[in-house]
Amino acid sequence: MPDYYIRTPEQDESRGPFDISKLLTLAEAGQVSPNTLYYDENKEEWTPLALNEELAAQVFPEREKLTLRVDEAKKNTSNARTPPALDVESMLAAAEGDTAEKRKLSRKKKSFEIAANISSSGLGLMLVFSALFMVLPLVPQFQAAFSENGVASILNYPTVLIAIFDLILGLLLYLSVTEAFQVARGRAMLTLGFGLYVGWALGDPLIMGLTAAAGIGIFLATISQSLNTMIPAFILGVGGNAYLAYLALNGRFDGFFDSIVMNIVNS
Structure with missing residues (x-):
C-alpha cells in the first residue's frame, strides 16, 4: 500500500x-x-x-444512516403504541447511497473541479492581457529597435521585462503548476501597486479602478475553491486586464511607459 x-x-x-x-x-x-x-x-x-x-x-x-419517519398525525390521534411509519422511498434512496449529504458533497466536489479548471485557464488569460497592457504602448519603440537592428535594446524598458514574466507565469498557470499560484499572488499585488501608481501619475481614476479590479481578480483566482468566488474573480481579473490592454491599444499610455527606461542593454 x-x-x-x-x-x-x-x-x-x-x-x-x-x-x-x-x-x-x-x-x-x-x-x-x-x-x-x-x-x-x-x-x-x-x-x-x-x-x-x-x-x-x-x-x-461515507457513514450513512437509514432514516425512519414517524407518522405524526397518527401518533397524535391515538394513545396506543403503534410502530412509526416507514418512508420506503427514503430507505431505498439511502440504501442506494442517494442521500442529501452525499448529493451536497457531490455538488461541492463538482464546483471545486470546475473552479480549478477555470482558475488555471482564467489566470493564464488574465496574464496574457496584462502582458499586452505592458507592451502595446511601446509598439513605436519596438519598430524603431527592429529597424535599427537593436532588438535587445527593448529590454531597457521595465514593462517589457514584466510582460515577459507575465507570459511565462501565465503559461505555468495554464499548465496548473501548483507552485506558480503562490507567485501569481505576489504578481497580483504588483498589478495593484503599479497600476495605482500609473493611474495616479496620469490623474486617471478609471485606470486606478481597473488595475484594482485586475489585481483583486488575479488574487481571488489563486485561492478560489468554488464557483461562487471563481466567477467574480474571473470577471474582475479578465475584465480589468482586458480593458487596460484596450486602453493601451488606443494610446491611453503613450508618452508614459516609454519614459520609464533603464540602461540594461547598450544599443
Missing part, C-alpha cells in the same frame, strides 16, 4: 509519509479535508484529495 505526503494549499511544508489508515485517522480528527493536497507521483504534482475519487473514498468513507 503506497504512502502519501500531504500539505495544505496555504503552506509549502509537507507532512508524511502517511498510509491510508493514518490519513483516515487524521481526517476523523479534522486535520485532513478534501481540499488537502497530496503529492501524486504519477503526475509529479500536488493534487487535492477530492480529485482522486479512489483515495478520497478511502480517506473519507
Whole structure:
C-alpha cells in the first residue's frame, strides 16, 4: 500500500509519509479535508484529495444512516403504541447511497473541479492581457529597435521585462503548476501597486479602478475553491486586464511607459 505526503494549499511544508489508515485517522480528527493536497507521483504534482475519487473514498468513507419517519398525525390521534411509519422511498434512496449529504458533497466536489479548471485557464488569460497592457504602448519603440537592428535594446524598458514574466507565469498557470499560484499572488499585488501608481501619475481614476479590479481578480483566482468566488474573480481579473490592454491599444499610455527606461542593454 503506497504512502502519501500531504500539505495544505496555504503552506509549502509537507507532512508524511502517511498510509491510508493514518490519513483516515487524521481526517476523523479534522486535520485532513478534501481540499488537502497530496503529492501524486504519477503526475509529479500536488493534487487535492477530492480529485482522486479512489483515495478520497478511502480517506473519507461515507457513514450513512437509514432514516425512519414517524407518522405524526397518527401518533397524535391515538394513545396506543403503534410502530412509526416507514418512508420506503427514503430507505431505498439511502440504501442506494442517494442521500442529501452525499448529493451536497457531490455538488461541492463538482464546483471545486470546475473552479480549478477555470482558475488555471482564467489566470493564464488574465496574464496574457496584462502582458499586452505592458507592451502595446511601446509598439513605436519596438519598430524603431527592429529597424535599427537593436532588438535587445527593448529590454531597457521595465514593462517589457514584466510582460515577459507575465507570459511565462501565465503559461505555468495554464499548465496548473501548483507552485506558480503562490507567485501569481505576489504578481497580483504588483498589478495593484503599479497600476495605482500609473493611474495616479496620469490623474486617471478609471485606470486606478481597473488595475484594482485586475489585481483583486488575479488574487481571488489563486485561492478560489468554488464557483461562487471563481466567477467574480474571473470577471474582475479578465475584465480589468482586458480593458487596460484596450486602453493601451488606443494610446491611453503613450508618452508614459516609454519614459520609464533603464540602461540594461547598450544599443
